Amino acid sequence: MTDQEITVLIYAAAAILVFGATVYGFLVARHLIRRIVCLNMMGAGVFLLLVAVARRAPGPDPDPVPHAMVLTGIVVALSATAFALVVLRRLYDATGRTSLTGDDDAGPR
């Protein structure tokens, strides 16, 4: 294995770990901010995987197409996050709740 392949493997493994951990976190978290954070990090894991794989391109430069996709993805993730946070504020203002579960285990007021 060349150095490059090892680098790719390390980062791909980290990406998969992050992704798996965040999927789990997303499923068990109740508070919506926590869920939004998890969603963001989940996206980051996917980006990392994409770019790590892009590094496999032959030659000195990585493949620019995944890079462009990730740049686009970061911005889209940001807009989605910002929108989600605004919606969360509205939810809180309207109902005083910060989670979507029933009232019994609703988050802090």
Add this chain to the structure above:
Amino acid sequence: MALVAWRAIFAETLFKCVVLFIAFGLLMSLAWVRLDAPDIALAEAAIGAGITGALMLDALGHVAGEPADRSAGDMPLPGEAPPPAGEPLALVLLAGVGGLMGLLGLAVWGLPEVYRGVAEPALAEVADHPVANAATVVLLDLRAYDTFLEMAVFLVAALGALILKARAIREPRAIPPAHGSEMLHAVAVWLAPLMVLVAGYLLWAGTARSGGAFPAGAMLGAAGVLLFLAQIGRGQIADTRVMRLLLSIGVATFLVAGAAAFLSDRAFLEHAPGTAYAMIVLIEAMITISIGVTLALLYGASALDPRTPEAEPTEERAPS
């Protein structure tokens, strides 16, 4: 990094969770540099760690009520701890997630030995393109359609935030403590023009080296947020006609470019031969402005309570 993510997920307070998320973003940008993706590193540091973090902290402040000493956001949260490992539900979840990770791992492991790359045909074009930064070429020429739609998504998000803000319940709330801090004001006055300058440089550099519209736009947005916190020129940042124009100028430029291409018998967004460089720089400048303004607005829309109009006269500072 995976460790930081893990700690962020299971941090016992929300505040810790968000701060760890920011740290995670910074680590990510280091990883980007290591993976030879400086463009993404810049964007991640500014957008992922910076602006998203600011937005989250702010939303947290809103949701957790007034400042931290009301401790709502600082207490261990009921229902927040992960279910104990013995519970069947947790076990099933863990197994599912493990299976998912295994599949992903197999997918990566099973990649063909030789990387053919999605970009092989594209790269040939990149090589003799007037713009030297490969990512920029891909974003704005070869895959301009994606970027166009992305700008549209961005615009829609901003509009949604603005609409929700306009309809938000009008309750008086304390503005962030930055209110009236002379230090912040002084720093912002000096820093903001510099940041605009850096944004301009990044934009220009994007044609040849790393940089480009997204990092530049993020820089511009950060400058906007800074001004916002220091409460300079709130009148301009408010939702006005000019703002709306700036907001949509990126998408508008794309549309005009696309329409022009149609009129001269080319495919949508295909640049005329010889004008590609100029077009790209133009479009990039426009979307930089749009991104910057949108980011500042997204922050503003969610950060400030919707009572700007009355407050406006008192917000005017002496010209400096």
